[in-house]
Amino acid sequence: MTLFHSQMSRDFKTRVFGLFPAGTLSFIAVAAATRTQAFQDYAQAFLTSGCEKAVALINEQDPGIVPYLTVRANLLINTRENSLANLPPVFREDVSFLQRTADHLTPTESLYVQFFRGVLSQRPVILANGLPAGMTPTETRAFLSVATSTLAGTQTRLVVFTPDQSLLAAHPETSFTTVPPLTADSAHQAEA
């Protein structure tokens, strides 16, 4: 059973890593109404394939941020190291932000914390259930720029489910107009 499970995990990871190259941002086009379901299906696929340690989640509705811990403690909550060396200097040196308790973060700040937490815990895949609705185009561009530079050269990839076609147009090489199936079964079902 373990051997079978291990083989299944390996196959799953191979397929996911093949779909989404390391160190990149990928966008998957989904309708706004089905975005959360598609995000949950993907997350569930990681779980059922025994690859729960390979994924981190970004979700505005359910950010998974512990309110009484500082931003720094939230960032390091899933890591063995006590270092923020992998953060961009502008965040690493923002002591007032890092020492703040995480109970009143804005959706944009929460997005950064969830993203950096995934990066620091070295999860190969970070799944995002869209970007916060309240983000201005400038804030979105700034986040995507930070995410691109942070992920470059790492083994982590960010996969964003979004109805925003402009994001897909800006990253045509790594974007999908339909949700790519993650398992062989779902691939066959999609073909049928």
Added chain:
Amino acid sequence: MRFMERVVSAIRYHKRWYLLEAAAVLVFLLASLALWTLRQATSDMHQGFLARLRLLTPSGAQAGPVAAAVNNSYAAVDQHFAIAWLILVAAALLLSLTFGWWSAHRRRSESEAYLMLGKRPWAIAGQYVTESLLTFAAACLLTLLLVLLVGAQANRLLHDQASAALSAELGRRISTSSLTQSMQTLFSHKLIEFAGPGLFFPGPPDASHLLFPLAGTLPTILGGALALAVGAGLAAYLQLSQLRRRLLRSQALVRDHQS
């Protein structure tokens, strides 16, 4: 270290809740110490009675049925206090289970966050129990301070209570005529006479040998800590397991053994 940072931050964040818990723990500790002090007083008075009886009848042959009834009275009163303490611990366990369940329910969004980060239910429950035990330790220190301040007066008061309870129990078990008859038997070969029932009834308090004015510190701390840890831990674990199952069914849950 990071675990303790989470524990301390959580206590600070839920300080109203933990103040309430500390107050409940304080009541438990004082009630438990009072019951153990009552038992100690009963035991001291019983030992005093036996010592007095041994002086009069070294062989114990003349003690008669009255002395046996007195011994039974002491044992009965001690048993009442022991049962009261067990009920107190059971109540503490039940209260801890209820409070733990309520607390875990209030903290479910926080628990959800930990579960989504990959923490195991037992690890999260361990954090919640540690928070409760730290509150318990703080309440213990406060109790110690209170006992040092008013322990001597409390000891006298409790001794009087134990004495009154014993007198009532003895009054129920032994008639005045039996007492008089028994006294006459005991003192028939003595030069001195003992007026009144002072031989059988409790003497004045003697707490001079006690370093700590109230007795039962160890069973109080052990009983309280165990009731709190078991109650709060079980409630939190059950809530967290339920939450985890719901998360697994409804959406993705990421497990991780790393931290």
